[in-house]
Amino acid sequence: MALIRAVLSGLRALAVFCVSTAHAEDIGSTENLGPAEDAGVLARCWTSEALAGSKAELKAPPSATRFDLKALRTEALPDPEPVSEELRGSIRSVDLPDGEKLIALTFDLCESGGRRAGYDYRVVDLLRKEGVKATFFAGGKWLESHPERAQQLIADPNFEIGGHGLRHRDFTKASKATLSDEIRLTEAAYARAKSALKARACATDPAPDIQTRMTLMRFPYGRCNAKALTAVAEAGQLAVQWDIVSGDPDPRISAKTMANTILTKAHPGAIVVAHANGRGRRTAEALALALPKLKSQGYEFVTVGELLAAGKPVIAETCYLSRPGDNRARVARAKRRKTKNGSLSTFRQR
Template sequence: MRGSIRSVELPPGQKLIALTFDLCESDGDHAGYDGRVVDLLRAEGVKATFFAGGKWLESHPERAQQLIADANFEIGAHGLRHRDLTHATDKTMAEEIGLTEAAFVRARKTLMSRACVTDLQDDASVPQARITLMRFPYGRCNAKALAAVAANGQLAIQWDVVTGDPDPHITAKGIANTILTRAHPGAIIVAHANGRGRNIAAALKIALPKLKEEGYQFVTLSELLAAGKPVIAATCYLNRPGDASRVARAKRQRKSNDIWSVLRSR
């Protein structure tokens, strides 16, 4: 399946939604882990998908294994070092995709070697064997990157509801309002759980109960894809076709890696 999946068309009456959280970490950076988000999801019994960078998996081995072990969570890839793959060489592309999966396999192998999981009998409780989903860093891709991901047997996943949680100027109420007003059956919501998602835990505490009241069920991305027909775009974009390239140009002009401040200034 080629292209970037933005949402899923569901049969009438199904109100499924996918919460996704990026776990980014680049060279020279040590990102965190937002335990408040994960604890809230577990307390509410909410399923979610985490797109983890290979470097993040390596620098957070215990947290990575805990996420992999949780039956309510799914792990996708988010590049090795959070590089813009639209400018990647063949070697860099192969590393960003292949070494991220290798980091996941190592984390899973360590987890499975522990006594607490060696007696697993229920197939549903066995952690996923490999990564089948990929989200491009910065939400940017091109035909070459899409082809490389597809050749590796992964589906390219984007989103259609942007929380904007890295923006320090957006309050918890503002994020919750964005989620509640833009949520729809088959939606893919993007947020962060690497400590860079400001106010996201507080926002989810507001939004999750209200979405449940509206009849929504939270599923992993693979479950959402299995329930309907993926909505596929030919390329990647943030909110509208072409905006990823415009933001990239603005970032270079402003010499800023903060896409949210760039978006806010437009």
């Protein structure tokens, strides 16, 4: 346990001080972000109006824009420190000491090669209004195509950023070179966004205390194999899965059903997966229902890094959605179905 805590101690995030109550009709509001001294660089660099999103950002329009692979390849990154053997594998949840009621909300920001994904401001604004910590697993392409939103998420002391592959490719079918690109160039995209944030005049005095580098990774489609797990571990990142599936990309699932799923399956040390790239359906509405009830039950929302540092990770040898082997059947169905944007999906549509 001492070794695990030592390895994970660098993942702790800064606490946020503003906490308020949200209702379903308040989704999208950023009025209660808290005083500027609490929000720090976020408040110095952006007004509440600039942080607030628009319906247009939810869309995922076709895009022929090519992102700058050359710049990503030349981005200087620190040498990785490979993950220790006892922390390798697919982390699904965390065993916590008795009495600890911590839970981690995670949101995927995936974007494939041929289509630009959106930004679900309703989710982000609600988290800020509620003072709820969260971890965003961002694709490298998403970070590059949403530079302003990426910097805002990085600047927010309540949020943590992990990787989600460069172009949302299936890691189980990737070559060694592709695996390296998907991992390293995603971190390079994060480094570019972080540098752009720190270059802003509003972020220089005092200098922001922001996440140094990516230390967490979530596999696209939730799929991995031994080769992919090893590649991520050698890159110095922990592979993080989940044990509660929100189901938010499924148009058949109502906000109430989604909230009930989260509430009935919630437990200390749980990791919840949802989306904030515009592909989630009714995600913010479901959160508006679930968050107050989870708080009333004594749960504290933390980042994945904080959750890992608080206990012992529950690690599987492979990746799966809800039970071992279920991803293979889901991907096979996705291949037959194909999503509208031409990419496969583990959760019906991502």
